Amino acid sequence: xxxxxxxxxxxxxxxxxxxxxxxxxxxxxxxxxxxxxxxxxxxxxxxxxxxxxxxxxxxxxxxxxxxxxxxxxxxxxxxxxxxxxxxxxxxxxxxxxxxxxxxxxxxxxxxxxxxxxxxxxxxxxxxxxxxxxxxxxxxxxxxxxxxxxxxxxxxxxxxxxxxxxxxxxxxxxxxxxxxxxxxxxxxxxxxxxxxxxxxxxxxxxxxxxxxxxxxxxxxxxxxxxxxxxxxxxxxxxxxxxxxxxxxxxxxxxxxxxxxxxxxxxxxxxxxxxxxxxxxxxxxxxxxxxxxxxxxxxxxxxxxxxxxxxxxxxxxxxxxxxxxxxxxxxxxxxxxxxxxxxxxxxxxxxxxxxxxxxxxxxxxxxxxxxxxxxxxxxxxxxxxxxxxxxxxxxxxxxxxxxxxxxxxxxxxxxxxxxxxxxxxxxxxxxxxxxxxxxxxxxxxxxxxxxxxxxxx
Numbered sequence: 001x002x003x004x005x006x007x008x009x010x011x012x013x014x015x016x017x018x019x020x021x022x023x024x025x026x027x028x029x030x031x032x033x034x035x036x037x038x039x040x041x042x043x044x045x046x047x048x049x050x051x052x053x054x055x056x057x058x059x060x061x062x063x064x065x066x067x068x069x070x071x072x073x074x075x076x077x078x079x080x081x082x083x084x085x086x087x088x089x090x091x092x093x094x095x096x097x098x099x100x101x102x103x104x105x106x107x108x109x110x111x112x113x114x115x116x117x118x119x120x121x122x123x124x125x126x127x128x129x130x131x132x133x134x135x136x137x138x139x140x141x142x143x144x145x146x147x148x149x150x151x152x153x154x155x156x157x158x159x160x161x162x163x164x165x166x167x168x169x170x171x172x173x174x175x176x177x178x179x180x181x182x183x184x185x186x187x188x189x190x191x192x193x194x195x196x197x198x199x200x201x202x203x204x205x206x207x208x209x210x211x212x213x214x215x216x217x218x219x220x221x222x223x224x225x226x227x228x229x230x231x232x233x234x235x236x237x238x239x240x241x242x243x244x245x246x247x248x249x250x251x252x253x254x255x256x257x258x259x260x261x262x263x264x265x266x267x268x269x270x271x272x273x274x275x276x277x278x279x280x281x282x283x284x285x286x287x288x289x290x291x292x293x294x295x296x297x298x299x300x301x302x303x304x305x306x307x308x309x310x311x312x313x314x315x316x317x318x319x320x321x322x323x324x325x326x327x328x329x330x331x332x333x334x335x336x337x338x339x340x341x342x343x344x345x346x347x348x349x350x351x352x353x354x355x356x357x358x359x360x361x362x363x364x365x366x367x368x369x370x371x372x373x374x375x376x377x378x379x380x381x382x383x384x385x386x387x388x389x390x391x392x393x394x395x396x397x398x399x400x401x402x403x404x405x406x407x408x409x410x411x412x413x414x415x416x417x418x419x420x421x422x423x424x425x426x427x428x429x430x431x432x433x434x435x436x437x438x439x440x441x442x443x444x445x446x447x448x449x450x451x452x453x454x455x
Contacts, residue, residue, distance in 0.1 A: 069101030077114030
């Protein structure tokens with residue numbers, strides 16, 4: 001491996017010291033059209049191989065923009081797909097460092113077919129091994145789909161990511177739709193940062209994830225399992241503080257932080273065991289928030305990662321734009337939770353209306369539901385219910401109807417009907433969640449035989 005190319009430098013920075021072993025170093029392009037020669041395509045523009053991160057095996061490919069712009073041709077793609085085969089066989093994550101001009105024009109349909117072969121390998125590996133990409137430099141056209149098909153995508157501050165170039169968009173004159181900040185705000189990438197920080201975050205993510213769908217992600221825990229959750233006790237509605245308060249060492253790896261900020265998703269450890277966390281930062285669920293959470297939950301289920309939800313909802317976002325898409329998005333979220341067979345624990349702060357039903361409710365298969373003592377759980381707030389029940393009565397009658405209805409909206413009432421398993425003081429939530437996850441460690445659940453769902 002040439003240590004002077006940027007592609008090689010990125011691999012060196014990403015992996016444990018002296019752990020990288022290159023595969024396919026002598027591969028060059030086979031095409032000779034337009035006077036293309038092997039000397040022009042060392043390693044065919046992509047460095048491929050394996051190494052370790054924190055002692056764990058990973059496979060990595062890094063595109064070399066100094067070789068024909070890092071463009072993808074037949075042999076370039078063959079190196080990547082061969083690496084995918086090795087990663088799947090050994091059950092190890094694969095990491096792609098993208099920096100490419102796109103298709104190699106000199107190779108025509110061979111290059112076009114090459115894109116398809118990469119997509120096919122990504123689809124086959126989905127749910128088997130974690131797929132991580134980081135965009136450095138350019139990532140345009142069909143290559144943008146490689147990032148989109150990955151489980152997690154990162155982007156350097158100065159990088160560009162696009163299917164269609166911004167200047168090719170009808171009517172667009174001012175918006176740079178390829179910018180990292182634009183992509184992060186619209187959910188295309190999980191994190192935008194300086195290049196060194198991106199590589200550090202990939203290392204952090206690999207450390208917290210299982211290596212494959214039959215592995216488990218467990219680490220030593222030095223935190224107090226019975227530690228009080230001071231942030232939750234102070235303000236249970238602050239979901240961002242709550243998810244850190246629950247986690248070992250207050251450490252939370254957030255995904256897609258700049259997208260759909262009403263919904264928080266990410267990974268935390270509970271007594272050393274990795275779990276996916278979904279939390280409502282806003283009481284109204286949006287289309288983007290539901291889509292973000294649904295894809296995250298599906299990833300967790302594919303890799304048998306437990307899911308912990310921190311539910312605080314009272315409805316769906318009510319705008320004309322949201323009304324066009326919210327039903328389909330909410331259905332996807334409900335389906336994701338219903339299909340998940342990995343352990344599911346739900347912490348309820350407030351749960352009003354059908355929005356609660358899609359947030360890992362008991363009806364969707366939550367294994368353990370933990371409610372705060374003051375949690376509201378019900379169809380509707382009593383003030384509004386009384387307008388339906390006693391709308392034609394005087395004010396005193398309506399007030400009594402509201403009070404009576406609210407008596408049904410308590411955590412104690414929900415527990416009496418079996419919809420809540422435990423009622424915990426805010427400060428004690430962490431130990432309740434850990435206890436539930438430990439109990440569910442050996443969970444097994446059979447599912448109906450079918451090819452796949454359609455929601």
